[in-house]
Amino acid sequence: MPSQKVNSKSKKKEEPVILITNDDGVTAPGLRNLVEAVRDLGKIVVVAPDKPQSGMGHAITIGSPLRLHQVTLMDGVEAWSCSGTPVDCVKIAHDKILHRKPDICLSGINHGANHSINVIYSGTMSAAIEASIENIPSIGFSLLNFSLEADFSAARKYARIIVEKVLKAKADKHLCLNVNIPNVSEDLVKGIRTCRQAYAKYEEEFNERNDPAGRKYYWLTGKFVNFDKGKDTDVWALEHNYVSVVPVQFDLTNYELKAKIEQTYKW
Amino acid sequence: MPSQKVNSKSKKKEEPVILITNDDGVTAPGLRNLVEAVRDLGKIVVVAPDKPQSGMGHAITIGSPLRLHQVTLMDGVEAWSCSGTPVDCVKIAHDKILHRKPDICLSGINHGANHSINVIYSGTMSAAIEASIENIPSIGFSLLNFSLEADFSAARKYARIIVEKVLKAKADKHLCLNVNIPNVSEDLVKGIRTCRQAYAKYEEEFNERNDPAGRKYYWLTGKFVNFDKGKDTDVWALEHNYVSVVPVQFDLTNYELKAKIEQTYKW
Numbered sequence: 001m002p003s004q005k006v007n008s009k010s011k012k013k014e015e016p017v018i019l020i021t022n023d024d025g026v027t028a029p030g031l032r033n034l035v036e037a038v039r040d041l042g043k044i045v046v047v048a049p050d051k052p053q054s055g056m057g058h059a060i061t062i063g064s065p066l067r068l069h070q071v072t073l074m075d076g077v078e079a080w081s082c083s084g085t086p087v088d089c090v091k092i093a094h095d096k097i098l099h100r101k102p103d104i105c106l107s108g109i110n111h112g113a114n115h116s117i118n119v120i121y122s123g124t125m126s127a128a129i130e131a132s133i134e135n136i137p138s139i140g141f142s143l144l145n146f147s148l149e150a151d152f153s154a155a156r157k158y159a160r161i162i163v164e165k166v167l168k169a170k171a172d173k174h175l176c177l178n179v180n181i182p183n184v185s186e187d188l189v190k191g192i193r194t195c196r197q198a199y200a201k202y203e204e205e206f207n208e209r210n211d212p213a214g215r216k217y218y219w220l221t222g223k224f225v226n227f228d229k230g231k232d233t234d235v236w237a238l239e240h241n242y243v244s245v246v247p248v249q250f251d252l253t254n255y256e257l258k259a260k261i262e263q264t265y266k267w
Numbered sequence: 268m269p270s271q272k273v274n275s276k277s278k279k280k281e282e283p284v285i286l287i288t289n290d291d292g293v294t295a296p297g298l299r300n301l302v303e304a305v306r307d308l309g310k311i312v313v314v315a316p317d318k319p320q321s322g323m324g325h326a327i328t329i330g331s332p333l334r335l336h337q338v339t340l341m342d343g344v345e346a347w348s349c350s351g352t353p354v355d356c357v358k359i360a361h362d363k364i365l366h367r368k369p370d371i372c373l374s375g376i377n378h379g380a381n382h383s384i385n386v387i388y389s390g391t392m393s394a395a396i397e398a399s400i401e402n403i404p405s406i407g408f409s410l411l412n413f414s415l416e417a418d419f420s421a422a423r424k425y426a427r428i429i430v431e432k433v434l435k436a437k438a439d440k441h442l443c444l445n446v447n448i449p450n451v452s453e454d455l456v457k458g459i460r461t462c463r464q465a466y467a468k469y470e471e472e473f474n475e476r477n478d479p480a481g482r483k484y485y486w487l488t489g490k491f492v493n494f495d496k497g498k499d500t501d502v503w504a505l506e507h508n509y510v511s512v513v514p515v516q517f518d519l520t521n522y523e524l525k526a527k528i529e530q531t532y533k534w
Contacts, residue, residue, distance in 0.1 A: 120519065121327055218333045252517075254516035264436065267459035
């Protein structure tokens with residue numbers, strides 16, 4: 001049962017508590033790779049969904065209760081599965097498992113891209129954003145490869161470099177980074193770029209089918225279209241084999257539009 | 268079946284197509300009130316979830332297909348229920364029901380507040396944000412009253428005022444407004460304020476219970492805490508009986524943090 005407190009005064013030089021979650025579920029290879037990449041950097045506690053939760057965005061569970069189960073993931077790593085969304089995992093980890101704020105929250109490594117507009121649909125990134133709302137610096141990692149057999153070696157290498165930097169830098173409490181890793185071998189990655197989110201979107205085409213009773217149903221499919229030709233975007237960096245790092249915020253106010261409305265709309 | 272095209276050249280002075288959705292579900296009184304508030308301003312098409320979807324944030328349905336059913340809501344109003352999330356409703360409405368972009372997308376009227384950080388968890392606001400991503404000006408409306416028996420008269424009045432203004436102003440294609448209405452009678456509302464999103468958050472306390480078999484389960488509960496003392500915020504406006512209007516963006520890049528990271532992190 002989730003009752004062991006992380007004793008924050010047990011050592012002189014306290015090792016950081018690193019909360020790890022994802023949206024592909026607690027059994028996903030990407031999660032295991034992230035744990036392996038950073039496990040000697042602090043005390044790792046995994047709290048991840050008990051099933052895939054891709055595309056869950058910032059959903060929270062309010063109409064039903066949550067379950068938590070301690071699971072065996074890897075030797076020496078405390079791990080829990082949660083019946084909720086990625087955002088639920090961050091909330092319940094803090095309140096019911098750690099009983100304190102972790103020093104950092106890592107999410108991923110996601111199987112598939114979360115650059116540009118994907119950040120808004122991504123359970124991986126919403127978990128990281130939730131942590132940053134709660135004053136926990138956070139980083140979401142995504143590899144541009146959907147396969148369960150993907151090669152995570154470049155992703156592991158850069159995840160470690162970035163987590164070390166952030167831990168060392170005494171990060172801003174609202175820091176949230178969206179890190180995407182190109183799908184190329186480690187030696188082809190050119191480095192890391194700090195970027196802005198590209199303006200890109202999906203043009204939906206629902207795939208219409210008939211069930212055995214002749215009733216229609218629809219699968220969401222879509223074409224990704226990048227409208228942004230800037231060289232300072234995450235899409236550009238990834239196309240040129242850089243790891244992209246986009247700092248993310250949870251203040252959704254559009255200040256430019258606010259100023260325009262104040263001038264032109266007489267309410 | 269969703270095949271009737273909205274003929275965009277049928278009249279000289281084309282009336283605007285107004286897509287209406289929500290997250291409380293197609294049967295919610297708030298939705299009906301929104302339709303009634305604006306129904307003479309254009310051709311109304313309702314596409315809303317077939318069940319409550321509060322707290323779904325920007326979730327989309329990718330692991331299962333969607334269903335659409337035409338429903339009877341009010342005389343002369345085309346209405347559909349969709350088995351997906353609020354964001355799914357906007358996507359499928361565009362592709363499979365309207366076969367064109369609506370001129371505006373309205374979401375709500377939500378039963379309960381969506382000011383400050385609530386914008387990020389809200390299915391109501393995520394539907395509006397999705398529309399703005401798709402170049403459809405959008406407005407989400409929320410009344411600060413959870414009750415199914417809430418008095419929507421002030422909300423209806425101000426929803427209509429704001430929709431008329433936006434339709435008349437030839438809105439920015441990415442315009443997205445988060446409108447909250449205080450829970451007071453119409454005569455006590457002082458007017459409309461354009462605001463920024465207050466920095467506020469929830470401090471979670473999961474309510475722990477035992478099921479009949481003695482196993483633990485957890486209900487998400489939390490205390491809302493406003494850390495923001497600014498008088499230009501939505502929370503301030505609502506506390507002072509103003510309708511709050513926060514322009515919302517989908518570019519989550521934190522440009523301030525980006526500049527700081529570029530200066531201080533040597534990747």
